[in-house]
Amino acid sequence: MLRKALAGIIxxxxxxxxxxxxxxxxxxxxxxxxxxxSTVVDNTPEAVREWAxxxxxxxxxxxxxxxxxxxxxxxxxxxxxxxxxxxxxLFGVLGAVGVLAAVTRSTSTPLxxxxxxxxxxxxxxxxxxxxxxxxxxxxxxxxRSFLGLAVAAGVVAVAAGTAGRLISQARDVTANRLGFLLPxxxxxxxxxxxxxxxxxGLASYITPNEDFYRIDTALVxxxxxxxxxxxxxxxxxxxxxxxxxxxxxxxQAVERTVTLTCVSNIVGGDLVGNATWxxxxxKDLLEEAGxxxxxxxxxxxxxxxxxxxTPLDALLDGRDALLAVGMNGxxxxxxxxxxxxxxxxxxxxxxxxxxxxxxxxxxxxDKVTAYWTDRGWGAxxxxxxxxxxxxxxxGGSVEAGTVVVAGVAWKQHTGISGVDVQIDDGNWVPATxxxxxxxxxxxxxxxxxxxxxxxxxxxxxxxxxxxxIQTSMTADTVPDxxxxxxxxxxxxx
Ligand SMILES: Nc1nc2c(c(=O)[nH]1)N[C@H]1C(S)=C(S)[C@@H](COP(=O)(O)O)O[C@H]1N2
Ligand SMILES: [Mo]
Numbered sequence: 001m002l003r004k005a006l007a008g009i010i011x012x013x014x015x016x017x018x019x020x021x022x023x024x025x026x027x028x029x030x031x032x033x034x035x036x037x038s039t040v041v042d043n044t045p046e047a048v049r050e051w052a053x054x055x056x057x058x059x060x061x062x063x064x065x066x067x068x069x070x071x072x073x074x075x076x077x078x079x080x081x082x083x084x085x086x087x088x089x090l091f092g093v094l095g096a097v098g099v100l101a102a103v104t105r106s107t108s109t110p111l112x113x114x115x116x117x118x119x120x121x122x123x124x125x126x127x128x129x130x131x132x133x134x135x136x137x138x139x140x141x142x143x144r145s146f147l148g149l150a151v152a153a154g155v156v157a158v159a160a161g162t163a164g165r166l167i168s169q170a171r172d173v174t175a176n177r178l179g180f181l182l183p184x185x186x187x188x189x190x191x192x193x194x195x196x197x198x199x200x201g202l203a204s205y206i207t208p209n210e211d212f213y214r215i216d217t218a219l220v221x222x223x224x225x226x227x228x229x230x231x232x233x234x235x236x237x238x239x240x241x242x243x244x245x246x247x248x249x250x251x252q253a254v255e256r257t258v259t260l261t262c263v264s265n266i267v268g269g270d271l272v273g274n275a276t277w278x279x280x281x282x283k284d285l286l287e288e289a290g291x292x293x294x295x296x297x298x299x300x301x302x303x304x305x306x307x308x309x310t311p312l313d314a315l316l317d318g319r320d321a322l323l324a325v326g327m328n329g330x331x332x333x334x335x336x337x338x339x340x341x342x343x344x345x346x347x348x349x350x351x352x353x354x355x356x357x358x359x360x361x362x363x364x365x366d367k368v369t370a371y372w373t374d375r376g377w378g379a380x381x382x383x384x385x386x387x388x389x390x391x392x393x394x395g396g397s398v399e400a401g402t403v404v405v406a407g408v409a410w411k412q413h414t415g416i417s418g419v420d421v422q423i424d425d426g427n428w429v430p431a432t433x434x435x436x437x438x439x440x441x442x443x444x445x446x447x448x449x450x451x452x453x454x455x456x457x458x459x460x461x462x463x464x465x466x467x468x469i470q471t472s473m474t475a476d477t478v479p480d481x482x483x484x485x486x487x488x489x490x491x492x493x
Contacts, residue, residue: 001081003146004131008080008087009073010153011127015091016072017157019098019119020164028168028220030112032095032119035102037068037219046376046478053264058214058271065219084131088124095120106305126153168220176225177338180331183253185278191257194435197444201391202406205434205444206257207273209328214335215262215271215349217371222303222356226339231285231323235299235361238290245339248325253278256320256343259410259442261383263348263372264477268388268486272410274441277343278326282315285323291316291362299361299368300342300354309370310344310352311380312362319345319413320440323357345440346413348481351381378480385411385470387419387445387462387486394488400453405431406446407460407486415439415465421447422459431460439465451492458488 016033023031029038041064044052056063075094079087098116102108130153133146196205226245233241255278262271286298291312298310315321321344325332332338337355344352350372361368365379373379387409392398409416415436420428434444449458461470474484 004080005077006080006150007127007130007146008076008078010130010150010157011080011091011123012072012076013157013161014126014153015095015116015119015123017119017159017161017164018122019115021160021167022115022118022164024164024167024171026109026112026115027107029105029107030102030115031164032098032102032116033068034219035105035112035116036098037064038105038217039101040064040068041217041219050264050477053215053271054266061219080127080131084128087127087131091120091124091127107303129153171223173223173225173334173338176227177331177334180226180325180339182278182326182329182331183249185253185255185326188255188257188276191437192435195437195444197406197434197446199391199404199406199444199446201393202444202446203270203390203408205274205437205441206328207275209275209330209333209336212273212275212327212333212336213262213271215264216335216355217306218304221335223334224303224339224356224358229339229358231340231358231360233285233289233360233362235363236292236295237286237362238292241285241289243285248280251280251284253280253325254320254322255279255326256322256345256440257438258320258322258343258345258440259412260343260349260353261386261410261412263350263377263381263481265386265482266477267386267474267482267484268394269482272386272388272408272442275327276329277322277324278329279322279324279340279343282321282323282342282344283318286315286360286362289362295362295364297363297365297368299363299370300352300357301359301361302354303356303358306354307370308342308351308354309365309368309373309379310342310347311365314344314347314352321345321352346383348381348383350377351379376479381480383410383412384481384483385409385414385416385462385464385468386483387460387470389458389460389486389488392488392490394490397491397493398451400451400492403449403451403490403492404446405449405458405488406444408442408444409460409462409470410442411462411464412440412442416443416462417465417467418463419443419445420461420463421449422461423449424457428461451490453492455489455491458490459485461485 019032265271431445431447
């Protein structure tokens, strides 16, 4: 029984390993593992996705791979235990599912079916060979031949899988990115030192690239080389444009510091970051194409077929909406969209911040929908006023006396004009704000708290520059962003 289960698991390993190796020439979405994973991601119910992001944060992909591994192992063990040839039939059926997933990815061709087919064929041969060592003439012989075959098959599976991954990675764009010549932007006004309070435990004003949150649906980071990249602007335009990096080189780049936020950020969460982007004003590109009357949306698509629907106003009203190619003085990190992405101040990422962007279709909200709007999220995605308490950390303890409380607040493209702090049920008292740099970025705040022994709750609330106070009403992230006051529970001794 155990042996049969093990045979099933090893055969499944062979399917995935061989599939991975054969997928090399056809791209990651043809690998049975990643094709099924991506299909799972695209079809995950909203509640489950939110739970995954809340629970695993930006490690949600690792969690998915782990979960898939467990499910595959269980099903494979079952296939091994089934009466022959039912196990092989089960593998065949699962293979068909894998093929279906592989050929229906956006980047698929009919050849994308090949890795799964080859993998399943080899896997079934291995399964049968392993199970045939059952019913032997002498039990001892069979155990030895089973073990030998099992180890050999296991080695083949791991070697093929690892080789497949390594070769795929070796063909990545790391080298291309290292050779990428970042344009010299017209400098923006310098960021005043007072914009960054530099308090221990408080998020720095500029988020370093390594610490910048990453959210996307890509299980394998899209690899788009700058020399094969182009951006097509089409739809309701006077003349279609196809822009390459040669064209961009003839244009003047700008730099703009803009805070990005994810709509899935829970109150107090860290799916928000501030970077200085180098890029090209989208307004210029769109106006060059010429917008037809009646258009109200730009549907941006990525290399991996993610889509976002951005209100056209936000791209034309003069705010710094960019086709960004640089992030904090570096070419975009590959996981943040190399070689080009969109950045639009004031809108959540899911409606605006398309990474690995290759296509802009000028269109209408009543004609097309985008990736997340198809999954129940709001169509337009303006960022809501929010604040966060960074220090002291909720759940922590401090000594009685003066305690520095500090955090950040944001309402991109309106600006933050104040933050108030409340201790327990006391009055709201104003915090001190960092120097404002731009209304498109977050602002830090700090408050000197005279902490007395006992358990205390600190709350914060921001006011935006239009005079509106952050709402105390609690709302979930779905469908258009969480609200409510951030709280820190602190014990003072
Ligand atoms: N191609 C692609 N672009 C994407 C996404 C995606 O899934 N695929 N996710 C969007 C979302 S929901 C957010 S919040 C931002 C996050 O950008 P970052 O990962 O650089 O922080 O990217 C946006 N751009
Ligand atoms: Mo997001």
